[in-house]
Amino acid sequence: MSSLSLRPPDARILSRALPEPRWRPGLPAQTFHSEIFASANEASGAGLALALARDALTSKDPSGGGQDTRHVLWVQDRAAIRLGGRPCLAGLPPEWRHRLIHVAATTPEDALFALEEGLKCRDLACVIGEIAGNPRALGFTAARRLSLTAERHGVMLWLVRLDAQADLSSARMRWRVCAAPSPQPRWNPAAPGTATWHAELFRARAHMPGEWMLCDDNGTLCISSDPEQSSAPDHVGLARPTVGRSLAAGARA
Amino acid sequence: MSVWLARLSVDRWRLAHAPDARTATDAAPSALILETAHGPRITAANDAGLTAGARAGMLLADARALCPDLAAVPADPAGDLAMLEKLSLWAQRWGPWSALDPPDGLLVDVTGVAHLFGGEARLLADVGAAFAARGLTARAALAPTAGAAWALSHFGRHQAGHGAILGADDNPLHQLCDLPVTALRLDDDVLTVLRRLGIKRLGELAGVSGAQDDPAREAAARDALRRRFRNHRAPAANPLLRLDQLLGRVPEPLLPVTARTMPMVQRRLMEPLRHRSLLDRVVEDLAQDMIRALEARSEGARRLELALWRVDGEVLQRRIELAAATRDASHITRLFGARLDDVEAGFGIEMVQLRASWSEPLALSQSDLDAAAENHGTSLAACIDRLTVRLGAKAVTRPVAHASHIPERAQGWKPPLEPVSAAQGALVFHTRPLKLLDRAEPIAVLYASPDGVPQRFRWRGQVREVMRVEGPERIAPEWWRERSTARLRDYYRIEDEAGRRYWIYRQGIAGDGRGGVPDWFLQGLYA
Numbered sequence: 001m002s003s004l005s006l007r008p009p010d011a012r013i014l015s016r017a018l019p020e021p022r023w024r025p026g027l028p029a030q031t032f033h034s035e036i037f038a039s040a041n042e043a044s045g046a047g048l049a050l051a052l053a054r055d056a057l058t059s060k061d062p063s064g065g066g067q068d069t070r071h072v073l074w075v076q077d078r079a080a081i082r083l084g085g086r087p088c089l090a091g092l093p094p095e096w097r098h099r100l101i102h103v104a105a106t107t108p109e110d111a112l113f114a115l116e117e118g119l120k121c122r123d124l125a126c127v128i129g130e131i132a133g134n135p136r137a138l139g140f141t142a143a144r145r146l147s148l149t150a151e152r153h154g155v156m157l158w159l160v161r162l163d164a165q166a167d168l169s170s171a172r173m174r175w176r177v178c179a180a181p182s183p184q185p186r187w188n189p190a191a192p193g194t195a196t197w198h199a200e201l202f203r204a205r206a207h208m209p210g211e212w213m214l215c216d217d218n219g220t221l222c223i224s225s226d227p228e229q230s231s232a233p234d235h236v237g238l239a240r241p242t243v244g245r246s247l248a249a250g251a252r253a
Numbered sequence: 254m255s256v257w258l259a260r261l262s263v264d265r266w267r268l269a270h271a272p273d274a275r276t277a278t279d280a281a282p283s284a285l286i287l288e289t290a291h292g293p294r295i296t297a298a299n300d301a302g303l304t305a306g307a308r309a310g311m312l313l314a315d316a317r318a319l320c321p322d323l324a325a326v327p328a329d330p331a332g333d334l335a336m337l338e339k340l341s342l343w344a345q346r347w348g349p350w351s352a353l354d355p356p357d358g359l360l361v362d363v364t365g366v367a368h369l370f371g372g373e374a375r376l377l378a379d380v381g382a383a384f385a386a387r388g389l390t391a392r393a394a395l396a397p398t399a400g401a402a403w404a405l406s407h408f409g410r411h412q413a414g415h416g417a418i419l420g421a422d423d424n425p426l427h428q429l430c431d432l433p434v435t436a437l438r439l440d441d442d443v444l445t446v447l448r449r450l451g452i453k454r455l456g457e458l459a460g461v462s463g464a465q466d467d468p469a470r471e472a473a474a475r476d477a478l479r480r481r482f483r484n485h486r487a488p489a490a491n492p493l494l495r496l497d498q499l500l501g502r503v504p505e506p507l508l509p510v511t512a513r514t515m516p517m518v519q520r521r522l523m524e525p526l527r528h529r530s531l532l533d534r535v536v537e538d539l540a541q542d543m544i545r546a547l548e549a550r551s552e553g554a555r556r557l558e559l560a561l562w563r564v565d566g567e568v569l570q571r572r573i574e575l576a577a578a579t580r581d582a583s584h585i586t587r588l589f590g591a592r593l594d595d596v597e598a599g600f601g602i603e604m605v606q607l608r609a610s611w612s613e614p615l616a617l618s619q620s621d622l623d624a625a626a627e628n629h630g631t632s633l634a635a636c637i638d639r640l641t642v643r644l645g646a647k648a649v650t651r652p653v654a655h656a657s658h659i660p661e662r663a664q665g666w667k668p669p670l671e672p673v674s675a676a677q678g679a680l681v682f683h684t685r686p687l688k689l690l691d692r693a694e695p696i697a698v699l700y701a702s703p704d705g706v707p708q709r710f711r712w713r714g715q716v717r718e719v720m721r722v723e724g725p726e727r728i729a730p731e732w733w734r735e736r737s738t739a740r741l742r743d744y745y746r747i748e749d750e751a752g753r754r755y756w757i758y759r760q761g762i763a764g765d766g767r768g769g770v771p772d773w774f775l776q777g778l779y780a
Contacts, residue, residue: 041713042753043687047780050687071633071669081691085778089652089664090685097652101669103640104648114640121636122629153630181720181752191723192748195780216780 023173023207025214025221030056031172031205032150033143033157040083040132040162044179044197047216049158051195053126054093055221056156070125072096073118075103077111079132080162093219099125108135112142119149119157127155132162140168147171166202174203180213183224196224254347255402256359256380258340260390262297262333266326268388282320285328286313296328330356340389341510347380350509358406360399360507367395373418397421399507400499404429404436404455425500430456437495443485447492455499458492516550516609518542525564525601529593532561532602536589539607540582546609553578553615559589561596562604569596578613637669658728659742660689660776683726684746686756686777693774696757705759706745712775717749725759738767746779754779 034052038045057068074087081104089097103118105111108131118127127150131138147170150157159171166174177200182193196215201207215224258264262285270278282301286293295316298307305320316323334355341351341359347370348363363376370376377393384391394405396419409417409432419428429436432455434447452458460474478493485491488498488505498505518539526532536559547554555578561569571592579585596602631639640649650666654676657663667673698707699716706722724745732739740761748754756777761768 041715041778043778043780044753047687050780085688085690087652088660088685088687088689088777089654091687091689091777091779097654098673101637101649101651102666103644104650105644106648110644110648113643117631117636117639121631121633123633124636179752179754181750182748182754188723190721192721192746192754192779195754196752 021208023201023204023210023212025055025223026059028059029206030060030156032154033147033171034159034173034175035143035169035171036158036160036175036177037164037166038160038162038177040080042179043084044177044195045160045162046084046087046128046130047195048175048177048197048199048214049128049160050093050096051214051216051221053128053156053158054096054219057125058220068095068125069099070123071099071101072125073101073103073114073121073127074130075105075111075114075118075127076130077105077108077132077135080130080160083132083162084130107137109137112137112146115146115157115159116149119146119155120153121155122153124155127157129157129159130162131159132164134161134164134167140170143169143171171203172205173201173207176200176202183215194218254361254363254376254380254393254395255354255399255406256344256361256384257392257403257406258337258357258359258384258389259392260297261337261357262328262330263299264389265329265333265336267299281324282307282322283324283326284313284316286325287328287330293325296330298323333357338510342512346383347376350511352507352509354403358403360402362509363395373420377418395419396425398425398499398501399505400438400495401425401429401501403438404432404499408432408436426456426459429499430454430459434458434492437492437499438489439492439495440489443482443490443492446481455496458496516543516546516552516554516612517606518546519604519606521604522602525603527598527601529596532593532596532598532605533586533590535605536593536607537582537586539605540585540589543585543607543609544580544582547580547612547615548617550612551614551617552609552612553580554585554609554612556609556611557585557589558608558610559592560606560608561602562606563598564600564603567599571596574611578615580615634670657731659731660685660728661693662731664689684779686754687780688778690776690778693758693776696773696775698773707747707757707773710757710773712755717753719747720750721748722746728758740765740767740771744776 034049036045036049036052038048053072061068076084076086086104087100087102089100092100103111103114105114111129111131115127115129118124146157146159166176177197180196180198182196185191185193194215194217196213198211199214200209200211202209213224214221217224266283266285267275267278279299280301282299282305284295284298284302284307287296288294291312293313295307295309295311295313297309298316302316302320302323305316305323307316307320307323313323313325337353337355337357337359341353344351344359344361348361348366351359351361354360367373367376370379373395377395380393381391384393392406394402394409394417396402396405401419405417405419419425434452434455435444436455437458439447447453447458475493482491482493485494488494494503497503520535520539522535526535539559543554543557554575556572556574559571559573561571563569571589573585573588573592575588637649646668649669651669651671651673653665653667653673655663655665656676694712696707697711698709699711700709701707706719706724708719710717710719722745725743726745728742728744730739730741742758742760743762744756744758746754746756755775756779757773757775759771759773761771763771
């Protein structure tokens with residue numbers, strides 16, 4: 001009886017997400033504004049942003065993750081395009097290829113404008129931004145604007161900062177990422193394996209800071225405990241998975 | 254086509270009587286009079302009045318001297334003009350647009366229309382029958398120009414029941430040379446001048462103005478007449494200009510009549526209203542409907558009339574005028590709310606109607622656009638529009654597959670939201686990088702393994718050790734598009750000592766005869 005009386009009312013359980021001190025992939029409660037610091041000489045930042053975005057979208061909506069047809073906005077400023085290149089269609093996740101909208105902004109100010117407009121748009125699944133360096137326009141005020149807009153409209157933002165110092169920002173989660181040696185593929189040990197990153201969460205509101213080795217295992221983000229593990233998956237899918245959709249639907253599309 | 258309603262005011266006055274009383278009014282000599290400075294003057298008279306001697310322009314006193322029992326009826330020129338406006342709209346059944354020809358005529362553009370009525374003669378017969386059915390005396394004429402049609406309808410020889418037709422092939426001067434110069438729609442003082450000059454017929458004027466055969470005489474005569482009317486700029490004061498308009502040598506713009514409907518919304522109520530709160534609710538709904546109706550016409554209301562129909566047939570009117578054109582529903586509701594305090598509902602109000610009897614153009618304003626976007630977010634199309642407007646159309650794109658194996662050509666950029674054309678499914682056998690550099694960057698190979706794959710290279714000033722390699726994937730040049738000296742590419746996926754994964758290629762192979770030692774490039778970055 002005493003345990004029943006101590007139980008908080010249902011509304012409180014629903015309203016307050018369970019505090020989870022340690023971050024892990026697939027958390028149901030997602031933050032709306034994250035920053036990822038990465039080197040411009042590798043695509044780890046964009047790769048981790050993509051992986052985190054897919055993880056967040058599927059964990060937010062576990063049933064209809066494959067049926068999501070909302071567009072994704074990818075904003076880059078000119079320096080980011082020059083250093084890191086543009087997204088390559090064939091290299092994107094298959095379910096994202098037909099719903100990517102790319103914005104090539106000239107200046108960081110334009111990129112911030114595009115990010116904010118994208119966050120205001122309720123028809124977007126998420127927004128990914130890439131801004132190189134520490135431009136004057138991207139100060140604490142601009143970051144706070146982005147945070148407030150994202151939380152107000154419920155659109156998630158991952159902002160990749162290429163070759164940038166971690167200055168003042170209001171991002172709810174701040175990552176620092178670099179590439180890590182990949183696990184050996186099963187069929188060709190001499191070939192590069194699936195993408196693996198060494199990610200450091202150095203500032204977060206709801207979680208403790210920490211470091212993880214993350215890998216993109218066939219579209220799902222997971223923690224790779226041992227890179228030398230021999231049972232690492234092969235990057236070549238012998239048959240495309242058809243979960244979540246019928247073959248007829250794919251043929252029609 | 255020109256229609257002359259020769260007896261419009263008399264016909265109107267006659268039609269205002271009941272049908273059984275018309276014989277009596279026809280029998281009694283009557284005249285329509287207008288008050289002038291010299292006393293009442295007759296503007297028109299009915300048939301009995303005409304036989305009795307009354308003429309238009311006579312003083313009523315003179316006419317009474319001829320016919321003592323002449324009845325005087327006040328004329329109504331404004332009503333005649335309103336009737337003419339309605340008739341001109343009604344006359345658009347014969348042509349796409351019509352123009353007023355005050356005080357008693359209509360002009361209808363029937364270009365290319367006559368065949369719909371079975372020919373020009375039958376069109377005119379239809380016009381005559383339609384006006385006769387309305388009880389109006391009308392004379393219609395068809396001509397290539399408005400001036401010629403006017404002249405024919407007013408002064409042409411009319412057979413019984415048939416209008417005059419001037420075909421496109423007829424020479425207008427030959428057909429119209431017998432008409433008096435009055436047929437040129439000239440002012441009275443100009444007519445006086447012409448009469449003093451001895452020019453009475455169109456033919457004479459045309460002969461003087463030189464539309465006949467001798468060009469030299471023609472030019473000299475026309476010049477003499479032009480000098481007399483040199484300062485007369487208005488067409489109604491210049492007979493040469495009018496003649497040219499009649500012959501179609503100079504254009505004559507006409508002002509067409511267009512119908513503008515009054516925005517009107519109404520509610521028929523299932524149960525009669527007897528309470529003020531319900532009435533306020535209905536007025537609020539009507540204001541919303543009116544805003545939508547006005548918005549569709551991009552207008553704002555200046556005067557609004559609210560009519561309340563009571564069950565017992567009484568109609569209550571409330572009218573508000575606004576200082577500036579407005580489309581604010583709450584504003585309108587508030588203004589009417591102050592005027593509805595003294596409404597006697599009686600047994601109830603069963604219909605409410607709101608009309609905007611005076612409206613002015615009011616452009617759509619976007620005062621709350623930002624606020625709405627702030628509160629509710631924008632749609633995807635609005636978001637794309639905002640981005641495109643600020644950043645340019647080329648900055649906002651979506652990647653689409655292109656039928657090519659060359660990596661930089663395998664992907665094109667199209668405007669977002671444009672439908673993507675169907676493409677063949679790509680092979681999933683090869684792994685492609687997440688990002689492609691706009692231009693492949695050359696790398697300096699410092700040390701290569703015996704099979705030619707770099708073991709150590711320098712890119713962007715950093716030396717990297719290659720730990721793992723997969724390749725080559727050979728992509729041949731597109732010979733149907735490129736020059737014969739284009740070299741093939743051997744692509745390798747590599748991973749360096751820190752785990753960074755790149756996509757590099759060697760352009761050409763040694764000894765292919767298309768250049769020297771092949772160069773290495775870095776084109777893509779894997780996630």
